Amino acid sequence: MLKLQNITYAYDQEPILKGIGFSVNEGEILGILGLSGSGKTTLLKIISGLLVPDEGEYLIENQPAFIKQKKSDKVASELGVVFQQFNLFPHLSVLDNLVMPLRLRTKKPKSECIATAVELLDVLGLKDQIAKFPYQCSGGQQQRIAIARALVLNPKILLIDEPTSSLDKENTKKVEELLKSLHGRGLTLIIITHDLPFAQAMCQRVIELSEGRVVFDGLAESYFNA
Amino acid sequence: MEYWLEILPPIAQGFKTSLTVYLLTMALALPLGLVLGLLADMVKPARPIIGVFTWIIRGTPLLLQLYVTMYAIPLLIPMRMDRFFAGTVTFVINYAAYFAEIFRSGLAIIPLGQWQAGQVLGLKKREIIFNIILPQMFRNTLLPLINEAITLVKDTSLLAAIAIGEMLRNAKEIVGKDLRVDALVIAGIFYLLFSFMVVSVGKRLEKTYLKQM
Numbered sequence: 018m019l020k021l022q023n024i025t026y027a028y029d030q031e032p033i034l035k036g037i038g039f040s041v042n043e044g045e046i047l048g049i050l051g052l053s054g055s056g057k058t059t060l061l062k063i064i065s066g067l068l069v070p071d072e073g074e075y076l077i078e079n080q081p082a083f084i085k086q087k088k089s090d091k092v093a094s095e096l097g098v099v100f101q102q103f104n105l106f107p108h109l110s111v112l113d114n115l116v117m118p119l120r121l122r123t124k125k126p127k128s129e130c131i132a133t134a135v136e137l138l139d140v141l142g143l144k145d146q147i148a149k150f151p152y153q154c155s156g157g158q159q160q161r162i163a164i165a166r167a168l169v170l171n172p173k174i175l176l177i178d179e180p181t182s183s184l185d186k187e188n189t190k191k192v193e194e195l196l197k198s199l200h201g202r203g204l205t206l207i208i209i210t211h212d213l214p215f216a217q218a219m220c221q222r223v224i225e226l227s228e229g230r231v232v233f234d235g236l237a238e239s240y241f242n243a
Numbered sequence: 244m245e246y247w248l249e250i251l252p253p254i255a256q257g258f259k260t261s262l263t264v265y266l267l268t269m270a271l272a273l274p275l276g277l278v279l280g281l282l283a284d285m286v287k288p289a290r291p292i293i294g295v296f297t298w299i300i301r302g303t304p305l306l307l308q309l310y311v312t313m314y315a316i317p318l319l320i321p322m323r324m325d326r327f328f329a330g331t332v333t334f335v336i337n338y339a340a341y342f343a344e345i346f347r348s349g350l351a352i353i354p355l356g357q358w359q360a361g362q363v364l365g366l367k368k369r370e371i372i373f374n375i376i377l378p379q380m381f382r383n384t385l386l387p388l389i390n391e392a393i394t395l396v397k398d399t400s401l402l403a404a405i406a407i408g409e410m411l412r413n414a415k416e417i418v419g420k421d422l423r424v425d426a427l428v429i430a431g432i433f434y435l436l437f438s439f440m441v442v443s444v445g446k447r448l449e450k451t452y453l454k455q456m
Contacts, residue, residue, distance in 0.1 A: 065363045093365025104356035108378045117374055118364040170364065 018043045018095070018205060019064070019174060024073035026059055033059045034070070035229040041174065046196075046206040048220030048237065050213070055226040057209050061178050064207070066092040093122075097167030101179040103159050105151040111138065111162050112147040115169045122170055134169060141165050141195065157188035161195065174205040181212045193218055217241045250417050250426050257410035258433050260327075261399040264409070265437075268334040268395060273388075275335065276342025283343060284350040293343065300340035306401055308333050313405040330402045334395075341391055349384035350376065382452050389445035396438050410434075 019041040026034040034056045041047050051057045062068040063075065066088035075082040082092050106114050115134035120127060138144055141161045146154055154162065160180065167175060180196070181189045189212075196219060200206055210216050216223065216237070223240040225233035233240055279296070282289040300308070313329040316322075353376060361371035403412035410430050417426035 067359055067362060088362075090365060093363060096363075098363040100356060100360065102354075102356055104354070104360035106357065106360070106375055106379075108382060118361075118366060121370050121374065122365055166364070 018078055019207075020074075020076040020079075021064075022074040022076075024060075024063060024070045024075065026056075026063060026068065026070050028059075033229050034063070037073070037226075037229070037231055039224055039231060039234055041205060041207060043173075044200075044203065044205055046200055046208065046219055046221045048216040048223045049207065049209045049226065050211065050216055050223055051226035052211065054228075056229040057211075057226055058178075060226065061098075061176065061209050064176055065096060065098045094170065095173050097170065097172035097175045099160070099163045099167050099175065099177040099180070101182055103151075103163040105159060105162055105166070107151055109150075110147065111143065111149050111151065111154065114151070114162060115166050118166065119169050134165075137165050137169055138162075156183050157191060160184070160188075160192060164195070164199075168199070168204075172204075174207060175199065176207045176209070178209045179212075180208060180210065181215045189215060213241075246423070247425060247429065250421075251429065253413045253417065254410055254426060254429050254433065257408055257413035257430075258437075260407060261402070261409045262437070264327075264331050264334060264399050264402060264407075265395055267331050268338050269392065271335045272338035272342055275339040277346050279339060279343035280346025280350065283347045297340045297344055300337055301344070305333070305337050305398060306404055308337055309401060309405050326405055326407050330405055330407050334398070338391065338395060342388070345384045345387045345391070346380060349380040352383055353379050385445075385448055385452060389441075389448070392441050392445065393438055396434065396441055 021040070022038045024034055024037040025032065037056070037060060049057055049060065059068065063070050066082060069083050069086050069088075077089075077091050077095050080089065080091050082089055106117070109117060112131065112134055115137065116127070116130045119125070119130040119134060123130070125133075135144065135147065138147055141164065143158065143161055143165060146158055146162070151159055151162065160183075164175070164177070167177075175196075177196070180192050184192060193215065196206060196208070206219075208216065208219060220237045223233065223235065223237045224231055225240070279293050283293040309330065312333045313324055313326065316329075317324045357375055357379065358371060361375045366374070399409055400411040402409040403415070406412075410433055414426040414430035418424060
């Protein structure tokens with residue numbers, strides 16, 4: 018459902034990604050691993066459509082993700098993104114963090130958007146938080162709000178960046194359970210992380226990046242048992 | 244008391260002029276400052292031009308700018324300059340420059356992640372600006388804007404320098420004529436009440452919009 022071929026990208030002529038290629042299959046949990054500076058963040062930005070690659074092909078559901086150097090609408094409709102810093106909208110309530118994009122994207126009536134958002138927040142255990150503002154929520158709750166916002170547009174793939182970086186052990190366990198339950202509902206997951214135990218617990222397949230290249234692409238089992 | 248009632252109408256008339264210039268300045272300088280602030284932040288080629296404009300306006304006294312508009316421009320371009328028009332235009336330009344800088348700084352502190360969050364949700368640039376960036380910018384700039392709004396109350400007294408019959412000028416004339424300071428006391432009370440109203444509006448805005456930050 019997502020395919021990258023020979024993707025290159027350079028910042029100020031310094032190559033960051035040097036011919037990245039892999040595909041993501043429907044229903045899998047793919048972990049993208051690598052040390053700081055390996056190109057994970059740049060790759061996340063390309064997959065989410067925030068950066069246009071210098072070269073290479075990026076297909077999403079067999080359609081180009083970029084048309085004439087511009088992100089295709091397909092990227093935002095197929096892909097939900099959860100940032101490491103969550104990037105919640107601080108001026109909006111938890112509910113409005115979901116309702117605002119949903120209304121703008123779907124043009125559905127507000128009452129319908131509110132109902133959809135409340136239902137989703139309820140599934141994620143956030144129904145009590147809907148009237149609060151993001152700063153009034155804990156780190157773990159903020160992450161779930163960010164996941165809810167990414168899911169409100171009903172994407173098929175969830176791209177999540179360093180989901181455990183700001184969480185304690187207990188919340189890491191909770192996010193693991195949550196992501197597994199979302200996967201159980203048919204969502205494809207791409208997890209960018211440097212937390213190896215978490216990746217081992219979550220991922221079916223692993224890609225390791227090193228200095229802008231894919232140095233491993235295979236089953237998680239063989240990666241962690243190697 | 245009788246004397247106060249006697250001198251009140253010309254001072255109140257002057258207050259009306261000050262208030263008119265105040266309201267016109269706020270109504271015109273805020274949108275102009277907003278446009279300049281947005282251009283400075285988002286349109287690269289506009290940045291140096293707006294930078295020079297704000298440097299000149301913020302680097303020279305408002306009083307000098309009033310003299311330039313009222314007396315120097317009619318010397319360069321032969322025309323009859325209306326005092327009220329000259330005063331209002333100068334105030335609008337001066338305050339627009341300050342507002343532009345305030346808005347620009349309010350935009351600069353919004354994390355890039357807010358733009359990116361809008362982008363990955365598939366929102367259009369216009370939707371991101373109006374639903375994510377501008378509301379946050381207004382919250383970021385509310386306090387400095389309220390400060391400027393209070394400063395403007397007092398700055399309106401500078402209109403006297405180009406012989407506009409604003410409140411302080413009228414009060415000063417009464418003092419010179421009657422050799423009593425009552426008119427200045429009344430003008431002071433007017434300024435205090437005016438500032439108090441602006442501060443109250445500001446506090447209400449703060450309470451409404453800053454609670455969620």
